[in-house]
Amino acid sequence: MTMELSRLSRRFTDFAALDDVSLSIAPGEFLALLGPSGSGKTTLLRILAGLDYPDSGGVRKDGRDFLAAQARERHVGLVFQHYALFRHLTVRENIAFGLRIRPRRTRPSRAEIGDRVTRLLKRVQLDDHGDRYPSQLSGGQRQRVALARALAVEPDLLLLDEPFGALDAQVRVTLRRWLRELHDELRLTTVFVTHDQEEALELADRIAVMNRGRIEQVGSPEEIYQQPATPFVCEFIGKVNRLTLSENSGSLAAGEWILPDDPWDGRYRQGIAYVRPDQLRVAVPPPQPAWTARLRHVYLAGSVAHLDLHVASLDQAMEADVASEDLARLGLQPGVELRVAPRRAVLFPLDDDSGQPVARDRSTWRPPDNS
Amino acid sequence: MSTMTAQRQAGWTRRMGHGVIIVLASAFLGLFLLLPLAAVFVEAFRQGVQAYVASIGQPEALTAIRLTLLVAVIAVPLNLVFGVAAAWAMTRFAFRGKALLGAFIDLPFSVSPVISGLVYVLLFGAQGWFGPWLNAHGVKIIFAVPGLVLATIFITLPFVARELIPLMQAQGSEEEEAARVLGANGWQMFFRVTLPNIRWALLYGVLLCNARAMGEFGAVSVVSGHIRGLTTTMPLEVEMRYNEYDYVGAFAIASLLAMLALVTLAVKTFLEWRYSDEIAAHAPGGH
Numbered sequence: 318m319t320m321e322l323s324r325l326s327r328r329f330t331d332f333a334a335l336d337d338v339s340l341s342i343a344p345g346e347f348l349a350l351l352g353p354s355g356s357g358k359t360t361l362l363r364i365l366a367g368l369d370y371p372d373s374g375g376v377r378k379d380g381r382d383f384l385a386a387q388a389r390e391r392h393v394g395l396v397f398q399h400y401a402l403f404r405h406l407t408v409r410e411n412i413a414f415g416l417r418i419r420p421r422r423t424r425p426s427r428a429e430i431g432d433r434v435t436r437l438l439k440r441v442q443l444d445d446h447g448d449r450y451p452s453q454l455s456g457g458q459r460q461r462v463a464l465a466r467a468l469a470v471e472p473d474l475l476l477l478d479e480p481f482g483a484l485d486a487q488v489r490v491t492l493r494r495w496l497r498e499l500h501d502e503l504r505l506t507t508v509f510v511t512h513d514q515e516e517a518l519e520l521a522d523r524i525a526v527m528n529r530g531r532i533e534q535v536g537s538p539e540e541i542y543q544q545p546a547t548p549f550v551c552e553f554i555g556k557v558n559r560l561t562l563s564e565n566s567g568s569l570a571a572g573e574w575i576l577p578d579d580p581w582d583g584r585y586r587q588g589i590a591y592v593r594p595d596q597l598r599v600a601v602p603p604p605q606p607a608w609t610a611r612l613r614h615v616y617l618a619g620s621v622a623h624l625d626l627h628v629a630s631l632d633q634a635m636e637a638d639v640a641s642e643d644l645a646r647l648g649l650q651p652g653v654e655l656r657v658a659p660r661r662a663v664l665f666p667l668d669d670d671s672g673q674p675v676a677r678d679r680s681t682w683r684p685p686d687n688s
Numbered sequence: 689m690s691t692m693t694a695q696r697q698a699g700w701t702r703r704m705g706h707g708v709i710i711v712l713a714s715a716f717l718g719l720f721l722l723l724p725l726a727a728v729f730v731e732a733f734r735q736g737v738q739a740y741v742a743s744i745g746q747p748e749a750l751t752a753i754r755l756t757l758l759v760a761v762i763a764v765p766l767n768l769v770f771g772v773a774a775a776w777a778m779t780r781f782a783f784r785g786k787a788l789l790g791a792f793i794d795l796p797f798s799v800s801p802v803i804s805g806l807v808y809v810l811l812f813g814a815q816g817w818f819g820p821w822l823n824a825h826g827v828k829i830i831f832a833v834p835g836l837v838l839a840t841i842f843i844t845l846p847f848v849a850r851e852l853i854p855l856m857q858a859q860g861s862e863e864e865e866a867a868r869v870l871g872a873n874g875w876q877m878f879f880r881v882t883l884p885n886i887r888w889a890l891l892y893g894v895l896l897c898n899a900r901a902m903g904e905f906g907a908v909s910v911v912s913g914h915i916r917g918l919t920t921t922m923p924l925e926v927e928m929r930y931n932e933y934d935y936v937g938a939f940a941i942a943s944l945l946a947m948l949a950l951v952t953l954a955v956k957t958f959l960e961w962r963y964s965d966e967i968a969a970h971a972p973g974g975h
Contacts, residue, residue, distance in 0.1 A: 368865050389871040401862035405884040415870035418880065470870060 318344045318379060318473050318506055320365075325374035327360055327530075334360040335371065336530035342474075345504040347497075349517035352527035353553070358510045361527075362476050365508065366395045378473075391474075394467030398479040400459045402451040408462050409434050409447040415470035437465040440499075457488040464496075468505075477509035481516060493520060514554050518542060526550050547676040548665055551591040558597065558635045562588035562664070572630040573608050574658055580680035585666035589674060590682070592659040597637040599624065599655045600647050605684070607656035610635065614651055617641060624649065626657060660684070728946050731939035743937040744944070751917045752925035752941065758833070759908075759921060760901040763840040767897050771848025772890070776882075778849075779856040780864075793849050796842055804842050805910025808835060831913030836921060839907040844897045851893030852886055859885055888963040892956065899952040903945055 320342040327335040334357045342348055350358040363369040365376065367388030376383040383391065403411050412434045416425055425433070438444050441461035451459055460480065467475060480496070481489040497520055500507055511517050517524050518538040525535045526549070534546040545551040552559070560571040564586045569576045571590060581588075601607040613634075614625040622644055624637040637657060639649070649655075662682040665674040733740055743749065774793055778786065796804060810816050812829040822829060829835045863885065867877045883890075905923040912919040920928060922941055929938035 366865075366869050368869070388865075388868045389873065391869075393869060395866065395869045397862050397866060399862060401866040403863055403866070403881055403884075414867070414872075414880075418867075418870070418872050418876045466866075466870070 320383065320474070320506075321377045322361075323375050323377070325361070325364065325371045325376070327357075327364065327369065327371045333357075333530045335364075335374075338374070338527075338530070338532055340525055340532060340535065342506060342508065345506055347500050347520060347522045348508045349521035349524045350508065350510045350527055351512070351514060351517040351524050351553075353512055355529075356527040357530040358512075358527050359478055360530075362395075362478055362508065362510050365474070366393050366476055367391050368395075392470070392472050394470060394472035394475045396460070396463045396467050396475075396477045396480055398482050400451070400463040402459055402462055402466070404451050407448050407450055408438070408443065408454070411451070411462055412437055412465045412469050414466060433469060437469055440468075441465045455488075456484050457492055460484065460492065473506065475505050475507040477507065479510055479512070481513075482511075489516075496520065518554075526553065528553070544681070545591070545663055546679065548589065548591070548674045551663055556594050556636060558592045558594065560590040560592065560631070560633070560662075562590055572628065573606050575606055576664075576682065577685060580664060580682070581666050581678060585675070585678075586669055587667040587672075588664055589667065590659070590662045590664050592635075592662045594623065594636045594638040596659055596661040597635065597657055598660050599626075599637050599639060599649070599657050601656040601658045603656070605658060607658040610655050610657045612649060612651055612653050612655055615644065615649060617644075622649075626655070628657070658684075725946060728939055728942050731935055732943040734939075735936050739936050740940050740943075743934075743940045746937070748917050748920070749925060749937070749941060752920050752922050753944070755833070755836070755919070756902050756921040756923075759836050759840050760898055762837050763844055763901045764894060764898050766841055767844050767848055768890070768894055770845065771852060771893060771897075772886075774849040775852035775856050778853050780861055790853075793846050796845050801843055801904065801906030802910055805839050805907035808838055808842075808907075808911050812838075830911050831915065831919060833919065835911035836908055836919060839911045840901050840904055843904050843907050844901045847897035847900065848890065848893035851889050851896070855886060855889045888959055892959050895952055895956055895959075899949060902948055 322338060322340045322342070325335050325338045326333065332355075336357075338357070338361065350361060352358045360369060364371055364384075367386070370384065403414065406414065413430050416430045416433065419425075424430075434447070435444075438447055441464060443458060443461060443465070446454065446458065446462075451462065454462065460483075464480075481492060484492065493516060509520070518541070521538060523535060524538055524541050526533045526541060528549045534541060534550050536544070536546075541550065541554055545554060551557050560574075562569040562571050562576070564570075565575065569579055569585075569588055598607075599610075608628045608630060610626040610628045612624055613627055616623040616625065620641055621638050622641045624639060626635045626637060627633070628635055635657070639647070643649075659682070664680045664682050665676060666678050667673065668675050774789070777783070778790060778793075809830050811818055812822060812835065813819050814823065814830070816830070827834075829838065863881050864877050867881045872880065902921075903923060904921075905927070908921055909924060909927075912921070912924055914920060914924060914928060916928065922945055926938050926941045926945070929935075929941065
């Protein structure tokens with residue numbers, strides 16, 4: 318089951334929820350739509366579910382027009398953010414709903430429905446909760462009932478809208494792992510919407526990062542994290558230090574940090590550099606170029622320590638991550654001065670006229686002699 | 689010691705305050721509600737049970753009861769359908785003029801019932817806009833049963849919709865969307881998901897609608913023409929008997945209406961007590 322989404326646009330009265338979005342979904346893959354609220358990810362999901370329609374563009378499933386089918390004919394399972402369980406029905410009745418409403422020809426017998434519900438209850442680990450009502454369940458349990466209800470109709474495509482959004486942190490992590498295992502077992506094509514980059518990076522085979530109704534980048538979690546294609550992706554995924562590059566005696570530089578080789582051969586006079594905290598070296602030996610930074614605070618977070626730095630020459634705060642065990646070895650105490658420089662950076666030039674970043678001229682920088 | 693006394697004093701004063709307020713409220717209620725209600729029954733039975741039964745058994749009384757039931761049987765179901773449709777439109781769709789529709793639903797509450805009746809006379813009466821045409825085709829609306837039904841529908845229009853709109857707003861449409869994605873068609877979605885979620889609020893609305901439909905006086909009085917045995921509903925029959933100094937007869941019919949009110953009140957109280965979260969637009973419990 319391959320799905321081709323081509324050039325989808327959807328306008329609401331005052332903004333464009335989707336703006337020329339194209340995407341293909343491979344059979345059996347686990348795809349995350351990641352973006353901030355208002356980026357159009359939920360609209361895209363609702364269009365796939367048949368609850369909303371695009372103003373233009375199309376969706377083809379195995380070559381057939383998917384949008385021509387009504388919601389009820391699409392064989393899609395949808396799990397809502399707030400579960401949307403039928404409050405007047407028990408857990409068993411909720412799960413059986415999609416089967417019971419089928420026309421007589423295609424409806425399984427009462428016994429078959431009962432069997433299937435029992436199997437699904439076991440699968441979502443709620444064997445002895447079948448006769449309860451949704452209001453008697455915890456958030457995590459409701460979520461699993463919603464999933465069982467969606468799976469009961471044996472969909473070709475499973476859609477999850479912020480599946481863990483309303484759960485507390487611990488339940489969220491457990492349920493996340495469980496969902497990943499379930500997917501590995503069923504190999505059901507799954508699309509889920511999230512604003513939580515950690516969730517997307519951990520769960521998905523592929524991530525589509527969305528911003529203002531557009532897809533900024535599609536790729537594996539590694540690609541998204543290591544090779545962000547646009548400034549937005551750099552800033553949205555993980556933490557990042559943002560540096561302004563400007564021309565200084567013939568080459569681009571941010572303070573003491575000078576790019577010896579101009580990646581754009583002098584075509585641009587300004588740029589931005591993104592450096593992740595774990596890509597910022599502290600204690601850089603001379604003569605390599607480096608900034609002098611004052612260590613303001615150390616936040617110990619288990620095996621990693623976050624360093625809160627201030628670079629006087631740029632008048633800018635920076636963050637660096639080091640292994641906790643290196644703290645003592647490097648003498649990292651608040652107040653000390655350190656020589657810091659990037660180990661790796663993602664660069665975007667700024668257009669001379671508009672001042673906007675030019676994503677297609679992205680470049681990755683590494684030190685010439687990475688010793 | 690002195691603080692103890694002061695506290696006791698303060699507590700006593702507070703309890704006194706509570707007592708005074710409760711007595712005042714009860715006295716007010718008794719004077720303006722319970723006493724008149726009791727008076728209705730006392731007057732109705734003043735000349736004994738036989739006179740009471742005989743006066744209700746009179747043919748005009750029976751036709752008035754039958755007519756009242758007929759009007760309610762037509763008006764209430766129509767307003768049930770309208771109320772559900774209006775609430776659905778108001779809470780599930782975005783469209784131009786939605787605020788206007790909301791205002792129109794409330795109109796019968798803000799217009800004097802007499803005016804509501806007059807409007808129909810103006811439209812369908814012999815001298816009204818459509819009067820000559822109706823007359824030519826032999827259709828009689830004013831001073832006939834259709835007029836009574838129309839006026840009653842107008843008066844009771846807001847009850848069901850007003851009950852459902854806040855509830856359906858609070859419940860949102862996610863469950864209905866879930867049903868659609870699971871394969872339900874429109875009817876299945878409505879009867880298996882929407883209706884069970886709104887059933888008690890709907891019943892509550894219908895109850896209020898019915899009480900008003902049977903008890904309405906003003907609007908019905910204008911369009912009725914007071915033709916005894918033909919266009920007098922129970923409230924009109926009460927007035928006519930009273931004007932004819934038939935006090936036992938008037939209060940006998942009034943006692944029936946009062947009983948209807950009491951039954952409505954009892955069922956309403958029960959619904960409020962048992963299903964309060966499904967009637968008022970409180971946060972839905974099973975979210």
